[in-house]
Amino acid sequence: METIPLLKQLSETRGLAGAEGPIREAVRSLWSPLVDEVREDGLGNLIALRHGSGPAPRPRLMLAAHMDEIGLRVSGIEKGFLRVTAVGGSDLRVLPGALVVVHGQRDLPGVIGMRPPHVTPADERDKAIPWDELFVDVGLPEDQVRAQVRVGDPISFERELVELKNGLVAGKALDNRASAAALTLALEQLARTRHAWDIVAVATVQEEVGLYGAITSAYGVAPTLALAVDVTFADQSNYSDEHTFAIGKGPAIAIGPNFHPHIVERLKKTADALEIPYHIEPTPGRSGTDAWAIQVSREGVPTGLLSIPVRYMHQPVEVVAARDVERTARLMAAFAAELEPAYRPAWEDEA
Amino acid sequence: MMLKELAEAFGPSGNEKEVRAVLRGAVEGHVEQMWVDSLGSLHAVKKGTSSSGMRVLLTAHMDEVGLMVIGHDEKGGLRVRTIGGIDERVLAGKAVWVGSERIPGVIGLKPIHLLEKKERSEVTPLRQLVIDIGAEGKEEARRLAPVGTTAVFATPFRELGTAVMGKAFDDRAGCAVLAELLRGEPFRHTLHAVFTVQEEVGLRGARVAAYAAEPECAFVLEGTIADDLPREKEGSPTSELGKGPVITVMDRSFTAHRGLLRLIVAAAEEAGIPYQFKQPGIGGTDAGAIHAARSGVPSAAVAVPCRYIHGPACLLQWSDLEHTAQLMRETLTRLTRRALRRD
Numbered sequence: 001m002e003t004i005p006l007l008k009q010l011s012e013t014r015g016l017a018g019a020e021g022p023i024r025e026a027v028r029s030l031w032s033p034l035v036d037e038v039r040e041d042g043l044g045n046l047i048a049l050r051h052g053s054g055p056a057p058r059p060r061l062m063l064a065a066h067m068d069e070i071g072l073r074v075s076g077i078e079k080g081f082l083r084v085t086a087v088g089g090s091d092l093r094v095l096p097g098a099l100v101v102v103h104g105q106r107d108l109p110g111v112i113g114m115r116p117p118h119v120t121p122a123d124e125r126d127k128a129i130p131w132d133e134l135f136v137d138v139g140l141p142e143d144q145v146r147a148q149v150r151v152g153d154p155i156s157f158e159r160e161l162v163e164l165k166n167g168l169v170a171g172k173a174l175d176n177r178a179s180a181a182a183l184t185l186a187l188e189q190l191a192r193t194r195h196a197w198d199i200v201a202v203a204t205v206q207e208e209v210g211l212y213g214a215i216t217s218a219y220g221v222a223p224t225l226a227l228a229v230d231v232t233f234a235d236q237s238n239y240s241d242e243h244t245f246a247i248g249k250g251p252a253i254a255i256g257p258n259f260h261p262h263i264v265e266r267l268k269k270t271a272d273a274l275e276i277p278y279h280i281e282p283t284p285g286r287s288g289t290d291a292w293a294i295q296v297s298r299e300g301v302p303t304g305l306l307s308i309p310v311r312y313m314h315q316p317v318e319v320v321a322a323r324d325v326e327r328t329a330r331l332m333a334a335f336a337a338e339l340e341p342a343y344r345p346a347w348e349d350e351a
Numbered sequence: 352m353m354l355k356e357l358a359e360a361f362g363p364s365g366n367e368k369e370v371r372a373v374l375r376g377a378v379e380g381h382v383e384q385m386w387v388d389s390l391g392s393l394h395a396v397k398k399g400t401s402s403s404g405m406r407v408l409l410t411a412h413m414d415e416v417g418l419m420v421i422g423h424d425e426k427g428g429l430r431v432r433t434i435g436g437i438d439e440r441v442l443a444g445k446a447v448w449v450g451s452e453r454i455p456g457v458i459g460l461k462p463i464h465l466l467e468k469k470e471r472s473e474v475t476p477l478r479q480l481v482i483d484i485g486a487e488g489k490e491e492a493r494r495l496a497p498v499g500t501t502a503v504f505a506t507p508f509r510e511l512g513t514a515v516m517g518k519a520f521d522d523r524a525g526c527a528v529l530a531e532l533l534r535g536e537p538f539r540h541t542l543h544a545v546f547t548v549q550e551e552v553g554l555r556g557a558r559v560a561a562y563a564a565e566p567e568c569a570f571v572l573e574g575t576i577a578d579d580l581p582r583e584k585e586g587s588p589t590s591e592l593g594k595g596p597v598i599t600v601m602d603r604s605f606t607a608h609r610g611l612l613r614l615i616v617a618a619a620e621e622a623g624i625p626y627q628f629k630q631p632g633i634g635g636t637d638a639g640a641i642h643a644a645r646s647g648v649p650s651a652a653v654a655v656p657c658r659y660i661h662g663p664a665c666l667l668q669w670s671d672l673e674h675t676a677q678l679m680r681e682t683l684t685r686l687t688r689r690a691l692r693r694d
Contacts, residue, residue, distance in 0.1 A: 079581045092471065094444025096440050097663040098445075113658060116576050116589070125439075126476075127474060128440065128472040137580075140513055159446070164483065168485035233464070237424050237483065238460070239465065312457070312462065314463050319483060
């Protein structure tokens with residue numbers, strides 16, 4: 001598969017946290033030819049199994065990428081305009097003038113409107129416009145709006161993927177569709193490779209609202225070992241420091257209490273062998289990713305995390321480097337294929 | 352009316368070439384004379400049918416608000432200033448076209464996760480915003496988008512409910528109406544139409560065009576602020592969508608000629624065209640320069656109501672656009688020198 005068209009498809013497909021239907025079906029079509037079994041769990045996680053070649057009962061590697069995205073929901077209708085509320089960490093600062101789609105009885109394109117600046121007192125213009133002064137405008141008279149839209153209907157950002165220079169792309173929901181793309185590319189590579197372990201790829205739901213998909217899917221899969229893939233902060237013009245990583249210079253391998261040190265070491269070794277550049281992402285506590293939930297599933301799961309640097313996270317113009325997505329896929333696939341049938345992460349001081 | 356092509360054309364103030372080309376193509380063959388003046392405004396003269404007809408100036412401005420590159424940073428970001436008035440609050444998270452070759456770019460902020468709580472409701476000032484075109488560093492950024500390169504919102508035109516949405520309806524809506532008038536049957540009066548430049552940076556094109564045209568009276572065609580969103584205290588809105596052309600009595604740039612106002616209102620009433628008055632004291636148009644040209648020109652401004660002007664996506668109702676063209680036709684048909692008498 002070509003990376004940029006894949007990113008375009010996954011970025012532009014909608015899948016608000018708790019309303020992941022369209023993205024789940026897109027991922028199902030992409031994964032079905034690459035795996036032996038596909039199922040869904042009670043929350044809507046998409047769980048795909050590739051049988052390994054090792055002797056049964058085989059250990060299971062869970063590869064997880066969340067497929068939900070942040071957005072808005074309708075919270076009221078007034079004069080034909082929609083009042084809205086946040087789903088996940090939506091950023092108030094980017095809403096005025098943003099294009100959206102309201103998923104009512106049918107999909108209605110809209111724009112987030114605000115009153116003109118000349119009616120705003122000067123001392124309020126350096127403040128983001130508050131929720132109660134932002135409205136979604138679908139360009140319809142009130143009676144038609146009321147017939148089409150209900151309180152609670154999901155609203156997603158509308159943004160076609162834009163190709164920037166140097167293989168960078170900008171779009172909505174690249175958190176975390178960049179990782180969903182990487183996982184898809186990894187499955188494609190694994191379909192051509194021998195791997196001893198069973199591989200269970202999971203496109204999780206509701207990460208943005210509390211890691212709920214990871215909680216239930218990790219329980220259902222009961223993996224021997226897990227690797228989550230998500231995005232992290234990339235260096236950008238108006239912000240770069242120790243929290244951020246250069247874009248286009250490979251994925252980040254996370255270290256910290258959330259991650260089993262053996263997995264970290266194996267990831268580094270595999271990356272070195274494949275000459276894949278990587279960053280180390282120090283994570284002193286909560287990683288804020290599916291890895292955080294998976295690690296404490298059932299009796300505990302040794303877990304690792306790969307992160308793809310993304311600029312402008314949670315804004316509808318997130319930027320990612322296509323080559324970082326490809327490197328993440330190669331690293332994930334090689335890590336999975338190299339797991340020996342009898343390998344179990346252990347502690348050095350274990351008996 | 353050809354709003355889509357006009358709205359999607361690249362034309363920040365001082366760089367109106369694409370808009371001019373669209374308009375030239377639209378009115379060619381429908382006017383007797385056409386030329387471009389020293390500032391770049393497109394003049395088109397449509398002869399009247401009567402030898403005693405007046406010389407009437409009709410204008411709509413071609414330029415739109417935008418951004419200009421003023422520098423480059425180490426990460427390859429383009430530092431910018433606004434061309435005309437853009438509210439900083441609408442820039443964040445938007446896509447832009449850089450240069451008329453339309454290099455795609457985006458404007459992003461520091462991620463919300465890395466903000467202090469109080470920063471989450473703060474507007475990032477323009478001096479901290481950059482356009483990201485994916486350049487790898489200062490040198491590449493400088494090569495791709497040198498200082499002075501201009502940018503506009505990258506918003507495709509589309510239908511939205513019963514309305515249409517796009518960028519730059521201020522004043523491509525006015526341009527569409529004026530082109531429509533020129534493409535129709537001639538009037539008794541000679542129309543001196545000017546598609547002006549540089550309105551957004553100080554009514555520059557209109558000033559010299561009005562001097563050159565030496566008209567007996569003038570009509571300015573605009574896309575103006577509709578402010579009809581819900582609010583805590585309902586007052587009179589600047590204008591409302593779907594309620595017909597917006598007639599200016601007085602704004603920050605001029606006071607309309609009373610005779611022309613009466614004429615426009617009478618034309619609307621007689622022809623059964625809906626109309627509304629713009630709330631006085633807000634905004635300004637090319638009429639500000641035109642009414643004070645030479646020894647004074649009786650002037651009026653008629654506008655299509657548009658929501659969210661100067662933002663990435665404006666909204667207008669097609670019926671308002673058509674009613675504005677219709678009202679102008681009815682007005683020009685009824686126009687006589689008597690309307691210009693002072694009372």
